[in-house]
Each structure stands twice: as C-alpha cells, then as structure tokens.
Amino acid sequence: MQYAxxxxxxxxxxxxxxxxYSIPPAxxxxxxxxxxxxxxxxxxxxxxxxxxxxxxxxxxxxxxxxKSILGIKDKGLPIExxxxxxxxxxxxxxxxTMNDALKTVIxxxxxxxxxxxxxxxxxxxxxxxQDAYIEAEKKKxxxxxxxxxxxxxxxEIEFEDIVNKxxxxxxxxxxxxxxxxxxxxxxxxxRNPIASKTTDSYSISLNYEQQEIVSKVLKxxxxxxxxxxxxxxxxxxGKTEVYMGIIDQVIQSGRQVIMxxxxxxxxxxxxxxxxxxxxxxxSILNSKMSAGERYDQIERAKNGDIDIMIGPRSALFxxxxxxxxxIIDEExxxxxxxxxxxxxHAREVAIKRGELSNASIILGSATPSLEAxxxxxxxxxxxxxxxxxxxxxxxxxxxxxxLKEELKKKNKSIFSDLLRSLIEDRLRKKxxxxxxxxxxxxxxxxxCRSCGTAMKCPHCDISLTAHSTGVLKCHYCGYxxxxxxxxxxxxxxxxxxxxxxxxxxxxxxxxxxxxxxxxRMDADTTKNKLSYEEILSSFANGEADILIGTQMIVxxxxxxxxxxxxxxxxxxxxxxxxxxxxxxxxxLLAQAAGRAGRGELIGEVVIQTYQPExxxxxxxxxxxxxxxxxxxxxxxxxxxxxxxxxxxxxxIQSKEEEVVxxxxxxxxxxxKEWLKAKVELINQDKPDEQNKFIEQGKFEFKEQDKFKExxxxxxxxxxxxxxxxxxxxxxxxxxxxxxxxxxDIYRRVLYxxxxxxxYLVEVKDFLEQYITVSEYFxxxxxxxxxxxxxxx
Ligand code: ADP
Ligand code: ZN
Ligand code: ZN
Numbered sequence: 001m002q003y004a005x006x007x008x009x010x011x012x013x014x015x016x017x018x019x020x021y022s023i024p025p026a027x028x029x030x031x032x033x034x035x036x037x038x039x040x041x042x043x044x045x046x047x048x049x050x051x052x053x054x055x056x057x058x059x060x061x062x063x064x065x066x067k068s069i070l071g072i073k074d075k076g077l078p079i080e081x082x083x084x085x086x087x088x089x090x091x092x093x094x095x096x097t098m099n100d101a102l103k104t105v106i107x108x109x110x111x112x113x114x115x116x117x118x119x120x121x122x123x124x125x126x127x128x129x130q131d132a133y134i135e136a137e138k139k140k141x142x143x144x145x146x147x148x149x150x151x152x153x154x155x156e157i158e159f160e161d162i163v164n165k166x167x168x169x170x171x172x173x174x175x176x177x178x179x180x181x182x183x184x185x186x187x188x189x190x191r192n193p194i195a196s197k198t199t200d201s202y203s204i205s206l207n208y209e210q211q212e213i214v215s216k217v218l219k220x221x222x223x224x225x226x227x228x229x230x231x232x233x234x235x236x237x238g239k240t241e242v243y244m245g246i247i248d249q250v251i252q253s254g255r256q257v258i259m260x261x262x263x264x265x266x267x268x269x270x271x272x273x274x275x276x277x278x279x280x281x282x283s284i285l286n287s288k289m290s291a292g293e294r295y296d297q298i299e300r301a302k303n304g305d306i307d308i309m310i311g312p313r314s315a316l317f318x319x320x321x322x323x324x325x326x327i328i329d330e331e332x333x334x335x336x337x338x339x340x341x342x343x344x345h346a347r348e349v350a351i352k353r354g355e356l357s358n359a360s361i362i363l364g365s366a367t368p369s370l371e372a373x374x375x376x377x378x379x380x381x382x383x384x385x386x387x388x389x390x391x392x393x394x395x396x397x398x399x400x401x402x403l404k405e406e407l408k409k410k411n412k413s414i415f416s417d418l419l420r421s422l423i424e425d426r427l428r429k430k431x432x433x434x435x436x437x438x439x440x441x442x443x444x445x446x447x448c449r450s451c452g453t454a455m456k457c458p459h460c461d462i463s464l465t466a467h468s469t470g471v472l473k474c475h476y477c478g479y480x481x482x483x484x485x486x487x488x489x490x491x492x493x494x495x496x497x498x499x500x501x502x503x504x505x506x507x508x509x510x511x512x513x514x515x516x517x518x519x520r521m522d523a524d525t526t527k528n529k530l531s532y533e534e535i536l537s538s539f540a541n542g543e544a545d546i547l548i549g550t551q552m553i554v555x556x557x558x559x560x561x562x563x564x565x566x567x568x569x570x571x572x573x574x575x576x577x578x579x580x581x582x583x584x585x586x587x588l589l590a591q592a593a594g595r596a597g598r599g600e601l602i603g604e605v606v607i608q609t610y611q612p613e614x615x616x617x618x619x620x621x622x623x624x625x626x627x628x629x630x631x632x633x634x635x636x637x638x639x640x641x642x643x644x645x646x647x648x649x650x651x652i653q654s655k656e657e658e659v660v661x662x663x664x665x666x667x668x669x670x671x672k673e674w675l676k677a678k679v680e681l682i683n684q685d686k687p688d689e690q691n692k693f694i695e696q697g698k699f700e701f702k703e704q705d706k707f708k709e710x711x712x713x714x715x716x717x718x719x720x721x722x723x724x725x726x727x728x729x730x731x732x733x734x735x736x737x738x739x740x741x742x743x744d745i746y747r748r749v750l751y752x753x754x755x756x757x758x759y760l761v762e763v764k765d766f767l768e769q770y771i772t773v774s775e776y777f778x779x780x781x782x783x784x785x786x787x788x789x790x791x792x
Contacts, residue, residue, distance in 0.1 A: 001022055001023075001057065001059070001063065002022070002023040002028055002031070002055065002056075002057055003020050003021065003022055003023065003055070003056050003057065003058070003059055003060075003066065004020070004021055004022075004023050004031055004037070004052045004054065004055055004069065005018040005019070005020055005052070005053050005054035005055075005056070006018060006019050006020070006021055006037060006039060006050040006051065006052055006053065006069075007019075007050055007051050007053045007084075008039075008041065008048060008049070008050040016099050018053055018054065019039075019041075019050075020059070020060050020061070020066055021037075021039055021066060021067055021068060021069045022059075022063070022066050022067070022068045022069070023055075023068075023069055024068055024069065027069060027071070027072055030072050031052060031055070031069070031072065032052065032055075032085070033052055033053060033054065033055065033084060033085050033088040034051060034052065034053075034077050034081035034082060034083075034084040034085030034088070034356075035051070035052050035072055035073070035077065035081055036049055036050070036051055036072070036073040036074070036078060036080070036081055037049065037050055037051070037052060037069050037070070037071065037072050037073060038050075038069070038070045038071050038073060039067065039069055039070060040067050040068075040070060045067075047070055049073065051080060051081055051084050052084075053084055053087075053088075053098060053102070054088075054098055077356065079302075079319050079320070079321050080319075082353070082356045082357055083105050083106055083317065083319060084102070084105075085356055086105050086317075086349065086352060086353055086356060087101035087102045087104065087105045087106070088101070089349070089352045090104060090105065090342050090344050090349060091342065092761065093344070093348065093761060093786070094341075094342040094343055094344045094784065094785075094786060095341070095342060095343075095764050095768060095783070095784035096341045096342040096784075100341060100342055101342055104317070104338075104342055104344070105317045106317070118158065118159035118160070118184050118185070118186045119156050119157070119158060119159070119184070119185050119186075120147075120151070120156065120157050120158070120159055120162055120173065120182055120183070120184050121151065121155055121156040121157075121182065121183055121185070122151045122152075122155070122181070122182055122183075123180055123181060123182055123183040124180070124181055126152070128181070129148060129151060129152055129181070130152065132148055132181050133145055133148040133149055133152065136148060143167075143168045143169065143172045144172055144175075144176060146166055146168060147162060147166060147168050147172065147173065147176065147182075148176075148181070150162075150166060151182065159173070159184060204241055206238070206241060206242070206245060207238065207388075207390060209237075209385070209386050209387065209388065210238050210241055210242050210245070210386065210390070211245075212384075213229075213231060213242050213384045213386075214242055214245040214246055216382075216384075217229060217246050217360070217362070218246060218249050220360070221246075221249070221250065221253075221324070221325075221360060226354060226355075226358055226359060226360045227360060227361070227381070227382060228351055228354070228360070228361040228362075228363065228375075228380070228381045228382070229360070229361070229362045229363065229381060229382045229383075229384060230331075230362075230363045230364075230365075230368060230372050230373070230375075230376045230381045230382070230383050230384070231362060231363065231364040231365075231384045231385075231386065232364075232365065232366070232368050232373070232376075232383065232384070232385050232386070232625065233364065233365075233366060233384075233385065233386030233387075234366050234386065234387060234388075234389065234594065234623055235366045235389075235590070235591060235593075235594025235595075235623075236389040236390060236391065236558070236594060237366070237386035237387070237388060237389055237390055238386060238390030239329065239364045239386060240270075240273065240329070241390065242364075242386070243259065243327050243329070243362065243364070244273075244274070244277055244278075246325065246327075246362065247259070247278070247308060247325065247327070248277070248278075250324040250325045251278070251281065251307040251308065251324075253324065254322065255322045255323065255324030255325070255359075256301070256306075256307045256308065256309075256320035256321075256322060256323050256324060257307060257308045257309075257323075257324060257325045257326070257327065258308075258309050258315055258316060258318050258320065258323065258325075258326045258327070259274075259308065259309070259310045259311075259315075259326075259327040259329065260310075260311065260312065260313065260315055260316060260326070260327065260328045260329065260336070260346060260350070261310060261311075261312070261329045261330065262312060262329075262330050262333040262335050262336075263286060263287060263312040263335060264335075264532075265329070265330060266284065266286050266310070266311070266312065267532075267533055267536070270310075271284055271310065274308070274310060278307070278308055280306075281306055281307040281308060282306060282307070282308040282309070282310060283297045283300055283301070283306045283308070283309055283310070284297070284309070284310045284311055285297055285298075285309065285310075285311030285312070285314065285315045285318075286311055286312060287312070297309070298318065298319065301318045301319060301320050302319050302320075302321070304321065312335065313335065313336055313338065313346045316346050316349060316350055316353065320357075322357075323353070323357040323358075323359045324358075324359050324360070325359055325360050325361075325362065326350045326353065326354055326359055326360075326361050326362070327361075327362045327363075327364070328346065328347060328350060328361070328362070328363050328364070329364050329365075330364070330365055331347055331363040331364060331365045331368065331369060331372055332365045332367055332368055332369040332372070332583075332587060334789045334790070337789045341783050341784075343783070343784070343785045343786070343788075345786075345787070347363065347369075347371070347372065363381070366590060366591060366594060366623075366625075367586060367587040367590050367591060367625060368625070369583070370583060370629065370632060370633065370636065370642075370643050371642065371643045371787070373625075373629055374633065374643045375643075394602045394603070395623070396565070396593060396596040396602065396603035396604055396605050397602065397603070397604050397605070398593055398604075398605040398606075398607065398621040398622070399418060399604070399605070399606050399607070400607045400609060400612045400617060400618070400621055401416040401418050401419065401606060401607065401608045401609070401612070402609065402610070402612040403416065403449070403569070403608055403609060403610045404449070404450065404451065404452055404610055406608075407449050407450060407494070413508070413512070414505065414508055414568055414569075415508075415512065415566075415568075416606070416608050418606055419566045419606045419608065420512070422564050422566075422604060422606060423513060423516075423546075423564065423566070424513070426545075426563060426564045427513060427515065427516055427545055429563075430545075431561060431562075431563040431564070431601065432539070432542070432544075432545060432546070432547070432559060432561040432562045432563065432564075433545060433546045433547070433562065433563075433564045433565075433566065434546070434547045434548075434549065434559070434562055434564070434565045434566070434592075434595055434596075435505065435509070435546060435547070435548045435549070435565075435566045435567075435568060436549060436550070436565065436566070436567045436568065436588070436592045437505055437548070437549070437550060437567075437568045437569065445463050445465065445466075446463075446464065446466050446472060446483065446495065446496065447495070447610065448487035448489065448490065448492055448494060448495040449492070449494040449495070449496070449610070450487060450490055450492035450494050451487060451489055451490040451492065452610040452611055453487055453488070453489040453490070453495075455472055455481075455484070457474035457477065457479050458479070459474065459477050459479055463581070464479075464480075464481070465738060466483055470482060470483050471483060473736075473738075474735075477732055477733060477735055478733065478734075478735030478736060505520075505548050505568065506518060506520045506548055509546060509548065513546075516545045516546050517543070517544040517545045517546070518544060518545070518546045518547075518548065519535050519538065519539055519543075519544040519546070519547045519548070520547075520548045520549070521535045521536075521547065521548070521549040521550070535547075539559065540559055540561075542561055559595065560600070562595060562596055562603065563596065563601045563602070563603050563604060564596065564603070564604050564605075564606070565592055565593060565595050565596040565603065565604075565605045565606070566605075566606045566608070567588070567589060567592050567593075567605070567606070567607045567608060568608055569608055569609065569610075578790060578791040579636070579639065579641040579642075580789070582614075582615070582616040582632055582635070583616075583632060585614075585616040585617070585620070586616045586619060586620045586625075586628050586632075589607060589616070589617065589620030589621070590620045590623050590625070592605070593605045593607075593620065593621070593623065594623070605621075607620070607621060615627070615628060615631040615632075616628065616632075619631070640730070640753050640755070641753075642787040643787075644755075645753055645754060645755045646753070646754055646755070646756070646757045646760055646786065646787055647751055647752065647753050647786070647787055647788065648751070648752045648754075648760040648763065648764065648784060648785070648786050649749055649750070649751050649784070649785040649786075649788045649792055650664075650667060650749065650750040650751075650752070650767070650782060650783070650784055650785075651737065651747060651748075651749050651782070651783045651784075651785065651792055652664045652667065652734075652747070652748045652749070652750070652780055652781070652782050653745050653746065653747050653780060653781045653782075653783075654745065654746055654779055654780035654781070655744065655745055655746070655779075656746070656779065657746045659746075659776075659779045659780050660746040660747065660748045660780060661734075661748065662776070663748075663776065663777060663779075663780050663782070664733070664734035664748040664749075664750055665734060666774075666776065667734075667750055667767060667770075667782070668731055668733070668734055668750055670766070670767060670770050671729065671731055671750075671752060671763055671767070672731070674762075674763055674766050674767075675727055675729055678726075678727055678759075678762070679726050679727070682725065682726050727754060727756070727759040727763075728754065728755065729752050729753065729754045729759065729760075729763070730752070730753040730754075731750065731751075731752055732750070732751040732752075732753065733748075733749055733750045733751055734748050734749065734750040735748065735749060735750075736748055736749075737749045737792040738791060738792055739792075747792065749792040757786070760786065764784050767782070767784075
C-alpha cells in the first residue's frame with residue numbers, strides 16, 4: 001500500500017501538521033508530491049482539500065485506521081503545488097527535512113498585520129441622508145450629526161480619519177452602519193516600496209549583438225521552447241538592456257518574471273532603471289525591508305498586482321501564478337548559494353522551478369561560474385556572447401606589476417612605482433581613482449615576498465591557513481606544519497601572513513597623498529541602511545578623488561570620472577584556502593578592470609601581484625574568459641574539483657569534542673560501507689535495490705566493531721577495479737573545520753568527492769537515515785553542503 005502525507009493548510013505555522021492517508025491503487029500514478037487532493041477529514045468525514053507533501057509505503061499508525069484519499073483534484077500543478085514540489089526537490093538535492101524545505105520555499109512571514117484601509121460612505125440616497133442628519137440634530141446626537149454632515153459634503157471618508165479627526169467613536173460609526181445608513185468597505189493597502197520613484201519614458205535601441213539574443217530567446221519563447229540560456233557579456237556590454245527587452249515581451253504575453261540580482265547590486269539606480277521601463281508593475285524584495293513589507297510584496301505577486309519581482313536569492317520563491325521567465329544576473333555570485341540549511345543554489349533551484357512552471361531561465365555574467373559555462377559547453381544551456389561595450393567606450397589599458405620586483409627595488413610600500421605615479425597624475429588632472437583590495441581570503445594566507453612562494457598543502461593544493469597557535473593548517477585534510485620563519489624555497493626572511501585591511505590602505509593613501517579626498521567602502525562602513533548607496537553616489541558626484549573598496553563591485557553605477565583602477569594585491573584571493581581561489585581572482589580582476597573608462601576618457605588598470613604569470617591574472621588582464629576557463633577546467637579535472645566532479649561537505653557540530661570526533665569517524669565509516677554495498681549491488685546488476693536494502697535495516701552499525709572491518713573494506717575497494725558507472729567516492733578527512741570551535745561548539749568536516757552528483761545524493765539519503773536511527777547522533781548536528789562555496 002502507498003501512503004501520502006497531506007497538508008491541509010499551507011501557512012508557515014502549519015507546515016508541520018501533516019496527516020497520513022492511503023492512496024487508492026487507481027490514483028497511485030497521479031499521486032505525486034505537490035498535487036491537490038480531496039480527503040475525508042475529521043469525525044464527520046467532511047470532504048476538504050489538501051496537498052501531498054510526502055509519499056511512503058510505511059503506515060504511521062495501524063493501517064486499518066488510515067483513511068483513503070477521495071480524489072486528485074486536477075492534473076497540472078497549481079502554484080501551491082509547484083512550491084511544494086520545489087520543496088521536495090530542495091530536500092532531495094540538498095538534505096534536511098521536508099519541513100525545513102517548505103519553510104524555505106513558502107516565504108510567508110507569520111503574524112504580520114496587514115494595513116487595512118477602511119472607507120466609510122453613505123448607503124442611502126442624498127435625501128435620506130439629509131433626513132437622518134436632521135433627525136440626529138433634533139435628538140442632539142451630536143457625533144452622529146457630525147458624521148452625517150461630513151458625508152453629505154464628501155462621498156467617502158477614511159474610517160481612521162472619522163475616529164481621529166472628527167472625534168467620533170467606533171460605536172457611533174457602527175450603530176449608523178447597523179441602521180443601514182452608512183457602509184464600511186475595506187481595501188487592503190499594500191505597501192509599495194517603489195511607488196514614489198520617478199517615471200520617465202524609456203528608449204534605447206539595442207545594438208546588433210543585443211538584438212540577436214533578444215530575438216532568439218523570444219522566438220523560442222513563442223514556440224513554447226523553454227530552456228536555460230547563459231549570456232556571457234563583458235562588463236558594460238548591455239546585458240541589463242537585453243533582460244529588459246525579453247521581460248517586456250514575456251509580461252505582454254500575460255506571464256510574470258522573477259529577476260534575481262545580488263543584494264549588493266540592488267541599488268537605487270538599478271531599480272529606477274527598471275521602474276522607468278515597467279512602472280509600478282514591478283516590485284522588489286530585499287533584506288532591509290521589514291517582514292511586513294516583504295509579506296506585502298509577496299501578496300501583491302500572488303494577487304496579480306505586479307508582473308516583475310526583483311530581489312536576491314529568496315525572491316526566487318515569489319508565488320507568481322503563471323511564471324514565464326527567471327533571470328539570474330551576475331550568476332557567478334556566491335550569494336546565490338544559501339549558507340543556512342538547506343544549502344541550496346538558486347541557479348539549480350531556478351532551473352527546477354522553470355521546469356515546474358514552464359518558464360525559461362536566463363543567466364548572465366561577465367565572468368560566468370565554471371559550473372554554468374561548462375553546462376553551456378556541454379550543450380545543456382544555450383550560450384550567447386556580448387563582446388563589446390554598449391556605449392562604445394574604450395576597453396581600458398591594463399598593466400601587470402610584479403611586486404617581487406618592487407621589493408628588489410626596496411619599495412616596501414603598498415603602491416608600486418607605476419601605480420603611485422599614475423595616482424599622482426590622476427589627482428593632478430582631477431580624474432577619479434578606485435583602489436581594490438580583496439579581503440576574502442587574505443586573512444592568514446602566508447607567502448614569501450621575495451620569491452612569491454605560497455605555503456600550500458601537499459595533499460590538496462590549497463593554501464594553508466595560519467593559526468594563532470603558530471601552525472599552518474590545511475582546512476580540507478587537517479595537514480599541519482609549524483609556521484616557517486624563513487622561506488623554504490629561497491631562504492628569505494620576508495615570509496609572513498598577509499593582513500592588509502582597507503583601513504590600513506586608507507591610512508597609507510592619506511599618508512602618501514595627503515591632498516586626496518578619500519572614501520572607503522567595506523563591510524564596516526556599510527553596516528547601516530543607506531551608507532552604501534551614499535558612498536557610491538557621493539563618489540559618482542565627484543565628491544572624492546579616491547574610492548577604496550573590497551570586492552563590492554557595483555552594478556548599476558557607471559563612474560564616468562574613473563580613469564584609473566588599482567588592484568593592490570591580486571594574490572590575496574589567489575591563495576584563499578579553497579579550490580575556487582583562481583576563479584574568484586579572475587572574477588575580481590576582470591570586474592574591477594571593467595570599472596575603468598566607462599566614460600569619454602580612456603581608462604587604465606594596474607594589477608599588482610606576486611604572481612604576474614599566473615593564468616588567472618594574465619587572462620583577466622585581457623578579459624579573456626575562455627582562456628581562463630580552459631586552464632581552470634584542466635586544474636579542476638586533474639584535482640576532481642567541481643564542476644569536473646562534485647563535492648559534498650558534511651559538517652558535524654557538537655558541544656562535546658569527543659562526540660564530533662567519533663561522529664565524524666562513524667560517518668566516514670558509514671560512507672565506506674555504503675560504497676562497498678553499492679559496488680556489490682552494481683556487480684550483481686541490481687543497483688536499485690539499494691533503498692530496500694537500507695529500509696530493511698540490513699545496514700546495521702555496531703559502532704565499536706566497525707573499525708576492525710574498515711581495513712578490509714579499503715582493500716576490497718582497491719581490488720575492485722572502477723568503471724564509470726560505479727561510484728568512486730574519495731573521502732577527505734574528517735578534519736577539524738577551519739574554525740574548529742565556534743561559540744563553544746566543536747566543528748569537524750568531511751569531504752566526499754565523486755563525479756556523479758546522484759551518487760552523492762544517495763549517500764546523503766543513506767546517512768540521513770543512519771543519523772535518525774542511531775542514538776549517537778542525537779548529541780550532534782549534521783549538515784550537508786553540495787559543491788560548497790566556501791571551505792569549512
Ligand atoms: P551590463 O548589465 O552588461 O553591465 P548595462 O545594461 O548596465 O550593461 O549597460 C551599460 C551601459 O550601457 C548602461 O549605461 C546602458 O544604459 C548602456 N547601454 C546598454 N545598451 C545600450 C544600447 N544599445 N545603446 C546605448 N546605450 C546602451
Ligand atoms: Zn621565498
Ligand atoms: Zn590538505
């Protein structure tokens with residue numbers, strides 16, 4: 001018998017209230033997660049509707065007490081059903097409970113009071129109203145008379161105004177309502193976050209490259225073809241105009257659009273650009289809005305009051321009824337990956353939502369993620385290029401400065417001779433300068449300033465991180481060595497951890513260029529609501545000469561006055577302790593370089609680095625993405641890093657150190673047993689029996705015995721030659737996480753590498769079952785992270 005978990009009220013408070021029903025055999029084929037059903041409910045068995053949120057063949061109570069589903073309402077998923085199906089996908093792909101997944105995709109905030117506007121008007125003819133007024137005067141019902149007089153003078157008055165301005169009590173108003181003289185209508189007033197912004201008309205004619213993309217996508221759209229497109233367009237090539245051209249047609253066809261942009265790029269300028277074109281059919285979501293404001297926007301989308309929702313990651317779950325298109329701008333941004341469980345990636349979930357809602361997906365970036373570009377190369381996505389800057393601005397001149405040479409010249413300042421002289425030149429000419437420093441990854445990375453050697457893990461090819469205890473550690477495998485005093489390659493004593501922050505840079509700028517007007521922008525200066533935009537607009541208005549910033553590269557801002565961009569130490573991100581370091585460096589350099597020369601004047605870019613020959617630096621200097629992609633993919637293939645393979649990180653946390661250590665070992669052991677069993681089943685040609693195998697409890701973990709077995713399992717796997725269809729999972733760790741203890745909670749991490757994502761999903765399912773049945777895991781928290789964005 002098949003059973004379904006059914007939810008009867010989709011509101012955040014009730015997501016965990018599910019009821020189990022049996023599925024009549026005739027309905028089994030159509031009973032999938034998300035479909036609306038009718039069920040007999042309560043003692044009277046009245047028939048009500050609900051949605052299937054889970055399926056199983058295990059009854060939760062005595063089978064004879066389980067009622068049966070009456071029917072499936074219609075085929076085709078309504079929006080609620082689509083969101084439930086999307087939640088099931090999130091749970092399956094990223095781990096965690098269905099309840100957590102539902103809470104992620106159903107972004108309704110509970111207990112938010114709606115602002116209700118109540119309008120009072122006359123319910124009777126003018127004459128009758130007048131009669132009522134005269135009668136009230138006679139009876140000396142002063143308040144009543146006041147209200148009736150007011151209504152004789154104006155057709156409708158707001159309830160609140162009657163109470164507050166006319167000083168009339170609610171009882172009086174209600175008694176007039178009861179006698180049928182007045183009526184009160186309520187009108188829900190949604191807060192519109194952009195209502196007050198300007199509307200000018202909008203007209204830009206697309207250039208040839210832009211028009212080609214718009215035409216192709218719309219041709220597909222009209223023919224009913226839905227797929228994922230990747231637009232690789234250099235900075236300033238006019239991607240946003242392309243999006244708007246396509247959006248225009250999609251909303252004219254009566255369907256809706258979600259556009260994701262990184263929170264950091266959700267600036268006033270960007271929003272106004274959309275607002276000018278689409279008026280108040282658009283809305284935005286962002287984290288600075290109150291819960292009430294966010295709730296209102298979601299309601300407006302549900303009610304069909306808007307057609308376009310713009311926002312960061314979570315805007316993906318806007319409950320539009322007839323979604324036609326999802327755009328993900330700057331698709332390479334790490335903020336599209338959730339850092340909280342379920343650790344989903346918006347790009348992947350968007351593609352699933354597109355499938356469920358029959359919508360197309362457009363990804364855009366000047367520096368696409370390797371994941372997206374590989375899929376485009378593999379033919380899964382359709383690839384477009386925008387190769388020219390839209391405004392015919394000149395591509396900037398880029399110089400690479402070798403900082404090792406500067407040290408030889410005894411220049412120990414953070415400015416190379418070239419950069420210093422160019423800064424002086426721009427200050428003289430009253431042109432603007434941007435100085436970038438990548439903060440990510442600088443902390444703790446150790447390198448030699450004489451020869452450029454960086455201290456790396458011999459096993460993982462990842463930079464080691466300095467710990468205050470005087471050791472360097474690999475955050476992937478736990479390898480550690482004492483922090484060296486001299487460079488192991490050249491013997492120089494200039495080997496040290498990097499630690500230049502933006503504040504220090506600011507101090508040095510002020511010291512070397514005392515007349516310069518300097519603005520600094522980083523997480524510290526932009527904590528409050530407006531300062532980020534204030535800094536940018538004040539710089540755009542020419543109120544400063546130099547802007548110092550971290551990787552907060554801004555979209556929606558063209559700084560026409562900037563003719564020099566300096567990147568102070570490109571390597572800082574190159575040696576970050578994860579495998580995406582080169583990709584991030586390339587992105588930072590290419591995007592930063594793209595900031596120069598947006599106006600009439602030609603721009604210049606200076607990249608300072610200890611590794612001038614590194615491909616991430618040289619390819620970024622020429623904005624040659626394809627060359628970068630090819631080199632980097634070779635590295636990922638060699639090392640089996642995503643997207644050549646997949647990684648599943650398992651983070652184990654507990655208050656007790658022994659618990660995390662043993663739990664991590666148990667999980668590593670369990671993975672090995674799974675692997676052994678899986679390979680055996682594949683050898684016997686029945687790979688699908690896996691699940692049955694687990695459910696029947698054949699995987700029993702006697703926690704002490706197991707380690708004796710382990711040696712055997714490893715030999716077994718080595719002797720059992722691999723072919724492409726078998727899982728070939730490498731287990732890295734367990735090791736203490738980079739932050740091994742956080743708020744008194746110990747953290748250990750285990751990485752699994754495997755070429756086929758599906759096998760990792762199977763391992764995750766298996767481990768989740770293991771964790772629920774084993775008492776041991778009650779004392780710790782286990783989180784899964786597929787293709788993690790940051791190392792733990
Ligand atoms: P991207 O999103 O690729 O960085 P934008 O769409 O922001 O590029 O375009 C960069 C600048 O070029 C903007 O100021 C935009 O108004 C302008 N622009 C884009 N397309 C055109 C066009 N076809 N004609 C004139 N200006 C354009
Ligand atoms: Zn050295
Ligand atoms: Zn290592």
